[in-house]
Amino acid sequence: MSKFIDIHTGMKGIDKKRLTDVHKQDTSIESSEGVKFLHVWADPTSGKVFCLSEAPNKDAVLRVHKKSGHATDEIYEVPLEIE
Amino acid sequence: MSKFIDIHTGMKGIDKKRLTDVHKQDTSIESSEGVKFLHVWADPTSGKVFCLSEAPNKDAVLRVHKKSGHATDEIYEVPLEIE
Secondary structure (H helix, E strand, O other): OOOEEEOOOOOOOOOHHHHHHHHHHHHHHHHHHEEEEEEEEEOOOOOOEEEEEOOOOHHHHHHHHHHHEEEEEEEEEOOEOOO | OOEEEEEEEOOOOHHHHHHHOOOOHHOHHHHHHHHHEEEEEEEOOOOOOOOOOOOOHHHHHHHHHHHHOOOOOOOEOOOOEEO
């Protein structure tokens, strides 16, 4: 398992309720791909959403997002981190 | 205080030691701008580094990075988050 950050665009004006709804669409099916979403951050001004996940590989994360209706192709494996 | 994610590029091949050194350069001066770096993730393959911080505003974060020698102009305020 590795950690990944993926980035979505086009979410300008997103609010907490919408982010929660969108996130639930992902978490409700994440186990089908062995993915666990750990954290999500959103910027309503730029419309960017950042998802931190733990998964077997990039494609597993991208498949979850695609199945749940908000596909992205921007994802990075982040094996290094400092708390 | 708000939360921010800023993104650096050009760090291909970065390892844990280099990331730790770079991060220390930021944290050693963060208080001068009222910034607190909370977490850093790095992808040695693409060379992207993501910093999560808490700060009074975007410019304060960017000034810390500039002073410590690794300026970026890509930063997002992320007032929404889900753990």
